[in-house]
Amino acid sequence: MIYTVTLNPALDYFMAYDQIEVGEVNRTKITRITPGGKGIMESRMLSLLGTPNTALGFIGGFTGKAIQESLAAQGITTEFTQIFGQSRVNVKVKTLETETSLDAAGPDLTEEDVRNFVKTFDRLTSEDIVVFAGTAPKSLGDSFYEQLIKLVKLQDANFAIDVDGQKLLGTLSKKPLVIKPNREELEEMFDVKFETKEDIIPYGQKMLEMGAQNVMVSMAGDGALLFSDTSVYFAAPVKGIIKNSVGAGDSTVAGFLSEWSKSKDPVKAFKQGVACGTAKVFSEDMPSSSYLQKCLQQIEITKLV
Numbered sequence: 339m340i341y342t343v344t345l346n347p348a349l350d351y352f353m354a355y356d357q358i359e360v361g362e363v364n365r366t367k368i369t370r371i372t373p374g375g376k377g378i379m380e381s382r383m384l385s386l387l388g389t390p391n392t393a394l395g396f397i398g399g400f401t402g403k404a405i406q407e408s409l410a411a412q413g414i415t416t417e418f419t420q421i422f423g424q425s426r427v428n429v430k431v432k433t434l435e436t437e438t439s440l441d442a443a444g445p446d447l448t449e450e451d452v453r454n455f456v457k458t459f460d461r462l463t464s465e466d467i468v469v470f471a472g473t474a475p476k477s478l479g480d481s482f483y484e485q486l487i488k489l490v491k492l493q494d495a496n497f498a499i500d501v502d503g504q505k506l507l508g509t510l511s512k513k514p515l516v517i518k519p520n521r522e523e524l525e526e527m528f529d530v531k532f533e534t535k536e537d538i539i540p541y542g543q544k545m546l547e548m549g550a551q552n553v554m555v556s557m558a559g560d561g562a563l564l565f566s567d568t569s570v571y572f573a574a575p576v577k578g579i580i581k582n583s584v585g586a587g588d589s590t591v592a593g594f595l596s597e598w599s600k601s602k603d604p605v606k607a608f609k610q611g612v613a614c615g616t617a618k619v620f621s622e623d624m625p626s627s628s629y630l631q632k633c634l635q636q637i638e639i640t641k642l643v
């Protein structure tokens with residue numbers, strides 16, 4: 339079973355405009371409210387791909403209820419820990435030129451919330467993969483993911499992780515199955531600037547040496563790289579009109595895990611990951627299965643090293 343962990347779920351309020359005049363009244367062309375948070379986005383993509391998964395995390399208030407009901411309506415299995423606080427609403431504003439996220443901090447969690455949540459890890463077995471994604475609420479402190487990874491390793495289960503910067507580097511010695519920093523995150527982590535995709539290669543290889551089993555580096559409209567074993571692969575970008583890139587990275591991770599859990603083939607998994615990211619950015623919400631298949635046929639992978 340794949341378990342996704344969203345410590346700080348959100349209702350994503352997506353609004354699209356041609357342009358925005360700051361300080362004026364702006365009326366939307368499109369609005370959409372969907373359940374979000376990185377792990378939840380991964381669960382939505384995994385379910386679309388027909389891969390069994392369960393979404394874990396903290397949920398509360400009427401916003402939490404809306405997230406849960408919407409996921410249930412989409413046939414997604416959840417085992418959230420109910421909290422007294424209220425799940426956040428994150429506002430995503432798209433114009434013809436820009437995409438802006440106005441993300442809320444989210445609720446404070448109590449010690450009891452944390453105890454209840456940690457119990458949900460009791461069921462883990464060595465067959466499972468746990469995916470950690472997104473920022474943890476402040477009240478959990480910086481080391482919470484480390485504690486959870488320890489629980490995963492105790493059961494000999496696998497984990498994937500998609501968190502920011504130095505926190506990600508700190509987890510590599512625990513051998514995550516896959517990580518997916520984007521190019522800018524990688525620049526920040528290693529305090530470098532990349533001019534070409536070839537510049538990225540030593541840093542991807544370094545993360546393998548540090549312990550990651552597979553590393554995907556996404557480069558938005560410039561394609562993506564996979565580092566696996568001693569090889570490096572490049573997925574060429576697909577061109578199209580961006581409708582909503584919220585969750586593109588999460589969809590990439592989910593696509594990888596869905597295929598990897600079936601075939602254990604990292605290159606096939608990478609191809610599916612890139613197809614899912616591509617299909618997501620060119621769709622207003624989650625793509626249809628037929629569009630996903632179409633994107634999969636368009637992804638071309640070449641071996642660089």
Ligand SMILES: Nc1ncnc2c1ncn2[C@@H]1O[C@H](COP(=O)(O)OP(=O)(O)OP(=O)(O)O)[C@@H](O)[C@H]1O
Pocket residue numbers: 519520521556557558559560561562575576577578580583584585586587588590611612613615616619
């Ligand atoms: N402009 C684009 N054109 C084509 N594909 C894109 C574009 N932007 C994103 N993608 C697809 O989505 C994947 C992930 O995008 P990106 O590199 O922006 O990751 P990310 O920063 O983690 O995404 P996000 O934070 O928006 O979820 C890319 O590898 C690619 O497949």
Ligand SMILES: O=P(O)(O)OC[C@@]1(O)O[C@H](CO)[C@@H](O)[C@@H]1O
Pocket residue numbers: 346348350373374375376379428439441471472473474584585586587588
């Ligand atoms: O605050 P975090 O957890 O880092 O990011 C939260 C978030 O921006 O990420 C998802 C897209 O990746 C959205 O559904 C959600 O609003």
